Amino acid sequence: MDSVIQHIQGIPLNHYLIFCSVIFSIGVIGVLIRRNVIIIMMCVELMLNSVNLLLAAFSAYRGDASGQVFVFFVMALAAAEVAVGLAIVIMVYRNTKSVDIESLSKLRW
Amino acid sequence: MDNLFILLILPIISALVLAFMKSTTISKWAALGLSLTQFLLTIPFLCQFVPEGAIQFEQSFPWIKSLGIHFHIGIDGISLPLVLLTNGLIPLIVLSTFGRSLKGNFYALVAFMQAGLLLVFTALDAFTFYVGWEIALIPIYFICALWGDGDRIRVNLKFFVYTFLGSIFMLVAIIYLYHQTPNNDFEWTSFTGLALADPTQRWIFWAFFLAFAIKIPIFPFHTWQPDTYTHAPAAGTMLLAGIMLKMGVYGLIRWLIPIAPLGVAAYGQLALILCVIGIVYASIIAFKQRDAKRLIAYSSIAHVGLISAGVFAWNQEGLQGAMMQMVNHGISVIGLFFVIDIIERKTQTRSLRDLGGLANNMPKLAVFFLIIIMGAVGLPLTNGFVGEFLLLKGIFDYGVWFAVFGGLTLILGAVYMLRLYQRTMLGELAEQQAGVVDIKGHELVLLTIISILIVYLGIFPNGLLQLSEASVLQILQEVKF
Amino acid sequence: MIELVWLVPLSALVGFIINGLGRNLLPKPVIGIIGSGAILVSFVISCALFGEVNAARQAGETGVFTYHLFDWISVGSLNFSLSFLVDPLSAIMLLIVTGIGFLIHLYSISYMAHDAGFGKFFAYLNLFVFFMLLLVLGSNYLVMFIGWEGVGLCSYLLIGFWYKNSSYASAAKKAFVMNRIGDLGFLIAVFFIIATFGSLEFSTVLGQAAQMSSGDSTLLVITLLLFIAATGKSAQIPLFTWLPDAMAGPTPVSALIHAATMVTAGIYMIARSNIMFTLSPVTMQIIAVIGVCTALLAALIAITQNDIKKVLAYSTVSQLGYMFLGLGVGAFTGAFFHVLTHAFFKALLFLGAGSVIHAMSNEQDMRRMGGLKKSLPITYATMLIGTIAIAGIPPLSGFFSKDEILAYAFVHNPIFWGVGFLAALCTAFYMFRLLYLTFFGKFRGTEEQRHHLHESPWQMTVPLVILALLAVVGGFLNVPEALHGSHWLANFLTPVFADSQAVAQPFHLDHTTEYILMGISSLAALIMAFVAYSKYVKRADIPQEDGQQQSPLYNLSYRKFYIDEIYDALIVRPLYALSKFFYKVVDREAIDGLVNGLGNFFIVSGRGIRQLQSGHVGFYIFMMVIGVIAIMLYGLLNL
Incomplete structure (x- = not known):
């Protein structure tokens, strides 16, 4: 265990921060500009995982296990979200024969 | 038999019973019977009432303990005339609907409304008061929106939202006051004993004033009223004009002025000026109305303007005049709307252009109508005179010119009321109305009762005046500005 | 006897209730008997009350009695009771109201016999008498106000009696509304009185007022407001236009309400409150000016009117103007004396006109009459007496009362006398014009009307004869000292006007001047009678039909000054x-x-x-x- 922590600490924290920000931003930009629902969901996963990574990094640096506990929560949540999300996507596809986000324009009053 | 709670719960039970009646005949007789029972239950209160300032028949149950809310009710000389008015007029209003075929649900709404009205007039806890205030609004909305005519949905939406808007301001003020009370409760006594700072009282004044002024209605918050009255069914108009608007005036006396005397000191004159403007303004508008119902609606604005002006004058004559006139106005306005209803049912029109000469075929109706109109214009020996005299005397003591302008109602009232009478009753009968027959049955009974009340209260007003005297004196002593 | 005073109005009220409820059930004779009988009972009691007051006056007492019936409105320190006051003023007024009222009821039995609304008519008349009696008997301003407004209501009902005619209904509405303008003045005055004196009882208010100084500003306001009230009820400028229109009602109504009783309520009220007016010289001056202007204006209008009732209506307005002139110059007794005599002769003239109209099958236009002297001898004779009386020719009643007012006016300001004299000239002219157009010359009606011509039955002629007698002898109640009279009425009324007489400057006019004034006015009246005779009988100068070209002055008068x-x-x-x-x-x-x-x-x-x-x-x-x-x-x- 110690060796894992040492490995993690072997890289400066700033690198983690920058790396996670970049991945997160890629996720955000992907969500904003891509129109395929599945890709959008993948981008959401990207964002979640970037946060997970950061949580793990901080947990290791500060010697606090609760960060890693959160990671597990997030993973469970992400799994549930994907399950529900994909189900919705399938339903949408059945109805519209498309997974384009523009085809989902009925979500209004 | 002097349990006030029974008096409040009976209308709700009546409403539940009546709601499921399908037969029109059974339901109207049941409604009449139940409302008469309710009226009879009021009589013990009248007999056992001691005409002194204290609150009597008091009852208080904890309601929502954590918030200090109590179901607190009681009667004093200011509430009793209005409780009597409510319970006395509802049977008459029910009787007035005998010419139409209505199912039990209509009468259930009326009974439900009665409960709300009684709660308003007896509540000694601001929360209870507010609940009653809103409860009374819901049934009348349905009565007017379901059984009305013309553009009734739009008109009633406006009525509901407008009055509700006013209530919201009041609710804010009530919650604010709740936080100011030492023990965090809604009791009337704790609210009135607050003695808040001057600036606070000023906004509290406006918050309450808006709620009451819209309900009464005081110029310029009156524009919902003519439309609503015109398009409501006759019984709904009677409920609105005869009883419901008294909630507003009662609120002024019971809540607004005792809670915010400094606010009244600052803005009372402005309010009185608004009332007096309303008297003249509404009277002048009533001159040229073609729809008989709308004419009376405007005349009602003028009359309640006078009542509210008497309240803001805040002296014994003004207040007792207001108490007296609230009862009188209830009686005469029910008579007026009932006469219009009869005319409309027999001739299928309310337009003064198409009417005329009905006295030829309906001499009895002409006589009753004349008595009611004389009551409305305040001829001596009718009840209207006593009320108007005291009100104007009260306003006179406040300021001479207010009384002079308010007194114009004497002249202007005569103009539009006699125009109404002339256009409906006098002249030659129109050809298409040649078959109209005179009133009989329940119409005769109802109009006789109303006429007797008008004359009796005009000759012997002292009984009614004594009911409120002690309480009025006490409230005047406690609240000065 | 005083304990029975409540019976006076009650009797009329009972008559109203019985006739009102039984108007379609009872046969006409029964209704007539109940209606007239109720007033007769009132009259008998009134006579007894008058006897009592008179006895007290003879014994040197004031003759003032009050009777408390019940508390009407009591709020806080204010307590307004329904109570009655019998004093010399109200005792005489009671006699006028019930006495003339009874005669007119009697007259109406026959006059209205063929009308479908017979029962309603008597109910209204009784109600009117009831309210009028309240007005007269009230011991405070509020009870007076009940009567004041109540008679307005009855006037409304009776003017619009034939409600199918919408112009009649409008006339009724006009009367009510114009009266209400005055009533507002009354009500505000009542508030001022409460604020100033703390009571509305005449005894308290007038007693306290007598202590105030002349020209007090509160009194000025109160009296001005009361005068506004009086202009409404008694048809003075600017509120007089309702009275001529009120002739839409049946003729007995015009006689009772719009000539003899109700319209004199304003004079009664001012006479009752005389001390307040005496202490407000400004108001007195205004009253005198308005009075004399009304007298002249109405007389000028009356000259050209062709409707027999309209002439009498304007004549009433004009005579009321005289009474106000009298009040304004401080001749309270004179004004009230004129109320009395005017009640006799104007009721007589109206009833006579009614008799004519009845005979002429409801024709009111004098241009269609003429030569009725032969067919209606009693009506002619009594109307002649009435005309002489109103024209102010001695020794009939109008001469005495009018001369007393004019004498006071002369002392006060000769201009008032001058204008009043002009109005008197017009009065003599238009009254004789009326008489000549109606009874002299050739018959100008249709054949059918000629066929119907008949003298009225006894129920109608008896009241005429009685009123004619009263119009002849009424003047002797108050013969001035200059004519070696006893001034009985003035002495009788002394308690009522005592305070004013103590304050006002004593009336002084030497007998020579008074003789001259009397001589001038009597002579002038005779001359005008002669002028009218030469124009309408000798030259048979019958007024032209409407639509003909007329001089502008004639039009101005005929169109009632376009008011x-x-x-x-x-x-x-x-x-x-x-x-x-x-x-x-x-x-x-x-x-x-x-x-x-x-x-x-x-x-x-x-x-x-x-x-x-x-x-x-x-x-x-x-x-x-x-x-x-x-x-x-x-x-x-x-x-």
């Missing part, structure tokens, strides 16, 4: 226009527009904001990101 038109243009039309403006513009557009505008603001802004809810998921995500960034920025900036 109705002026009121219509200045008050009625602007008010109606204002009503429309208020309703359509202010109420619907401005105020309701504001209210609806508030509602619309939320609806419109809702409609705008709703656009954000586009339904595009991409847009929602974009907004979400913006939101997150905004929150982060907010956190950063706060730190």
Whole structure:
């Protein structure tokens, strides 16, 4: 265990921060500009995982296990979200024969 | 038999019973019977009432303990005339609907409304008061929106939202006051004993004033009223004009002025000026109305303007005049709307252009109508005179010119009321109305009762005046500005 | 006896209730008997009351009795009771109201015999007498006000008695509304009286008022307001136009209400409150000016009218003007004396006119009459007496009362005398014109009318004869000292006017001047009678039909100085226009527009904001990101 922590600490924290920000931003930009629902969901996963990574990094640096506990929560949540999300996507596809986000324009009053 | 709670719960039970009646005949007789029972239950209160300032028949149950809310009710000389008015007029209003075929649900709404009205007039806890205030609004909305005519949905939406808007301001003020009370409760006594700072009282004044002024209605918050009255069914108009608007005036006396005397000191004159403007303004508008119902609606604005002006004058004559006139106005306005209803049912029109000469075929109706109109214009020996005299005397003591302008109602009232009478009753009968027959049955009974009340209260007003005297004196002593 | 005073109005009220409820059930004779009988009972009791008061006066007492019936309105320290006051003034007034009232009831039995509304008519008449008696008997201003408004109601009902005719109904409404203008003055005056004296009882108020100084500003306000009230009820400028229109009612009504009793209520009220008026010289001056102007204006209008009742109506307005002139110059006894004599001869003239109209099958236009002397001998004789009396030719009653007023006016200000004298000239002229047009010359009606001509039955002629007798002898009640009279009425009324007489300057006019004044006015009246004779009998100069070219002066008089038109243009039309403006513009557009505008603001802004809810998921995500960034920025900036 110690060796894992040492490995993690072997890289400066700033690198983690920058790396996670970049991945997160890629996720955000992907969500904003891509129109395929599945890709959008993948981008959401990207964002979640970037946060997970950061949580793990901080947990290791500060010697606090609760960060890693959160990671597990997030993973469970992400799994549930994907399950529900994909189900919705399938339903949408059945109805519209498309997974384009523009085809989902009925979500209004 | 002097349990006030029974008096409040009976209308709700009546409403539940009546709601499921399908037969029109059974339901109207049941409604009449139940409302008469309710009226009879009021009589013990009248007999056992001691005409002194204290609150009597008091009852208080904890309601929502954590918030200090109590179901607190009681009667004093200011509430009793209005409780009597409510319970006395509802049977008459029910009787007035005998010419139409209505199912039990209509009468259930009326009974439900009665409960709300009684709660308003007896509540000694601001929360209870507010609940009653809103409860009374819901049934009348349905009565007017379901059984009305013309553009009734739009008109009633406006009525509901407008009055509700006013209530919201009041609710804010009530919650604010709740936080100011030492023990965090809604009791009337704790609210009135607050003695808040001057600036606070000023906004509290406006918050309450808006709620009451819209309900009464005081110029310029009156524009919902003519439309609503015109398009409501006759019984709904009677409920609105005869009883419901008294909630507003009662609120002024019971809540607004005792809670915010400094606010009244600052803005009372402005309010009185608004009332007096309303008297003249509404009277002048009533001159040229073609729809008989709308004419009376405007005349009602003028009359309640006078009542509210008497309240803001805040002296014994003004207040007792207001108490007296609230009862009188209830009686005469029910008579007026009932006469219009009869005319409309027999001739299928309310337009003064198409009417005329009905006295030829309906001499009895002409006589009753004349008595009611004389009551409305305040001829001596009718009840209207006593009320108007005291009100104007009260306003006179406040300021001479207010009384002079308010007194114009004497002249202007005569103009539009006699125009109404002339256009409906006098002249030659129109050809298409040649078959109209005179009133009989329940119409005769109802109009006789109303006429007797008008004359009796005009000759012997002292009984009614004594009911409120002690309480009025006490409230005047406690609240000065 | 005084304990029975409540029976006086009650009897009339009972008559009203029985006749009112039984108007369609009882046979006509029964209704007539009940209606007249009720008033007869009142009259008998009134006579007894008068006897009592007179006995007290003979014994040197004031003859003032009060009777408390019950408390009417009591609020706090104010207690207004329904109580009655019998004193010399009200005792005489009672006799006028019930006595003449009874005669007119009797007359109506026959006059209204063929009318479908017979029962209703008697019920209304009884109700009127009831309210009039309250007005007269009230011991405070509030009871007087009950009567004051009540007679207004009855006047409304009776003017609009034939309600099918919509112009009659309008005339009734006009009368009521104009009276109400005055009533507002009365009511405000009542408030001032309460504020000043703390009571409304005549004894308290007048007693305290007598202690005040002359020219007191409160008294000025009170008296001006009371005078406004009087102008409404007693048809003075500017509120007199209702009275001529009130002739739409049946003729007995015109006689009872619009000549003999109700319209004199204003004079009665001022005479009753005389001390307050005496202490307000400004008001007195105004009253005198208005009175004399009304007297002249109405007399000028009467000269050209062709409707027999309209002539008498304007004559009434004019005579009321005299009475106000009398009040204004301090001749309270004189004014009240004129009320008394005027009641006799004007009731007589109206009933005579009614008899003529009855005989002429409801024709009222004098241009269609003429030569009725032979067919209606009793009517002619009695109307001749009435005409001589009103023209002021001695020794009939009108001479004495009018001369007393004019003598006071002369002392006060000779201009008043001059104008009053002019009005008297006109009076003599138009009254003899009426007489000549109606009874002299050739018959100008249709054949059918000629066929119907007949003298009226005894129920109608007996009242005429009695009133004629009274019109002859009435003047001797108050023969002035200059003619070696006893001034009985003045002495009898002393307790009522004592305070005023103590304050006012004593009336002084040497006998020579008084003789000259009397001589001038009597001679002038005779001359005018002769002028009228030569114009209408000798030259048979019958007024032309409407639509003919006339001189502008004639038109001015014939069109009643266009006063109705002026009121219509200045008050009625602007008010109606204002009503429309208020309703359509202010109420619907401005105020309701504001209210609806508030509602619309939320609806419109809702409609705008709703656009954000586009339904595009991409847009929602974009907004979400913006939101997150905004929150982060907010956190950063706060730190």
